[in-house]
Amino acid sequence: MRSLHTSSSVxxxxxxxxxxxxxxxxxxxxxxxxxxxxxxxxxxxxxSHAAVTxxxxxxxxxxxxxxxxxxxxxxxIIACDDGRRVITVEVSDTHPDRPVxxxxxxxDDQGRGLVLVEALAARWGVRDRVGPGKTVWAECVWTGPWx
Numbered sequence: 001m002r003s004l005h006t007s008s009s010v011x012x013x014x015x016x017x018x019x020x021x022x023x024x025x026x027x028x029x030x031x032x033x034x035x036x037x038x039x040x041x042x043x044x045x046x047x048s049h050a051a052v053t054x055x056x057x058x059x060x061x062x063x064x065x066x067x068x069x070x071x072x073x074x075x076x077i078i079a080c081d082d083g084r085r086v087i088t089v090e091v092s093d094t095h096p097d098r099p100v101x102x103x104x105x106x107x108d109d110q111g112r113g114l115v116l117v118e119a120l121a122a123r124w125g126v127r128d129r130v131g132p133g134k135t136v137w138a139e140c141v142w143t144g145p146w147x
Contacts, residue, residue, distance in 0.1 A: 013040055014079040019060070021068040021093070026060035029076045029091075037087070040080050046144030051120040052078075052087045055138050058113040059091035062136070067093030069133075085142045086122070094133035098126050 015036045019025035033056040037049055056076065063074035075092040099114055117124050121138035129135045 013082075014077060016075070016077045018073045018075050021064050021072060021074050023061075023064060025074070026057065026064045029060040029074075030057040033076070033078055033089075036078060037080075041146070042080070042087075042142060043145060048087075048140065048142045048144040052089065052140045052142075055089050055117055055120050055140060056091070058117050059089060059136050059138065062099055062113055063091050063093040066097070066099065067095040067133070069094045082146070085146055087140045087142055088137060089121075089140065090135050090137045092129050092133060092135040094131070096132060096134070098134060099136060 015032075017029070017032060019029050030053055034044065034049070034053045037052060038044055042049060056078070060074065060076065067074065072094040075090075077088075077090040077092075079088045079090075081088065114124075117138055120140060122141045124136070124138035126134050126136050
């Protein structure tokens with residue numbers, strides 16, 4: 001008699017989209033991430049939901065402000081790994097320069113984005129991508145309700 005094999009691991013759910021390298025594109029990336037997390041059963045109003053959407057907002061803003069190449073979009077991938085309770089965020093742009101985390105002074109009005117990502121994500125980094133540019137990624141551990 002044959003037995004059915006069931007796997008205990010679940011394939012990660014993912015969402016991928018390209019956006020115009022504009023402030024509107026960065027805002028749309030954050031808003032669609034919030035909607036996607038909710039559709040996956042990861043509710044708004046939790047610290048984890050706010051952390052992931054903030055990480056997307058910062059990485060998308062960096063892609064638009066520092067990684068913009070005229071005529072080129074930026075890409076967003078978010079993946080939900082149920083087994084590890086981790087949301088992975090990847091933002092890719094075509095600019096060759098790597099981001100640098102800097103410590104801004106109290107009166108500076110910019111330069112805190114990657115510091116915020118460091119605080120909200122379990123880990124983050126940068127890697128080359130196929131074609132020109134790089135991908136900045138971050139992993140956020142989901143600590144709230146997980147449906």
